[in-house]
Amino acid sequence: MKDDFDFDEDANFSFDDEEEDDDFGMTFEEDLYLMIREKLRDTIHEYKAQFPVLKKLETSVSNFKVKAANTDDSKFYPLAAKLLAEHIKPLTEESEEIMEIYTSMQADITRFKNQRAHGHEGDLYLSA
Template sequence: MKDDFDYDDDLAFNDDEDEDEDDFGMTFEEDLYLMIREKLRDTIQEYKGEYPALKKLESAVSSFKVNVKNTDDAKFYPLAAKLLSEHIKPLTQDSEEIQEIYDNMQSDITRFKNQRAHGYEGELYLTA
């Protein structure tokens, strides 16, 4: 005899919610992209007095714009992170510090493909 309790139906608290969204309505991809931008901004603010080459990085990051229409978060934010990375890559030739920041940023970018990957937390790419 089958129980009247169907786990799939009775334990589905809210099927309308997107499983990839957190409590604030952000997808993992959006949250990760914003974290990458915040780490870049905080690192630049913290160290641009000590490393003048970071002023070029600050200019490059602040001028970066992405305009991709009709793309969902799962595709837009990884693309935006990749384009940001490509945008600042030429500056890595100017400074060891920018190269280090770029390399450290790549560990967070890999998290778009593997959410369980450990992002970089360190001096020249600050944690949020």
């Protein structure tokens, strides 16, 4: 006698503990760096009318370039984030707002070393 239930023998019932790759092949480091840049861009866009000094930050961030040939993602993106922070650090002396953004950005940069660290979200450094 045939069972009441027919299972499709061709169906794939594999259960992987791995998360689905929905980031199109990006490494953690690349994704984190792009998130930091996106937070900076969104924060500047949102608040530059309220805090005109952020226009200097916008110019500084848009002029930032990193050249590190033959470097893999695990080294390039943490280096790029560190250099970006160093690039905007002189502007922290010009305003409390830029200092707050810089300090908040540091919380995200620590995630390169500890992926489980809680990145910063909030006030003058918007979440992505």
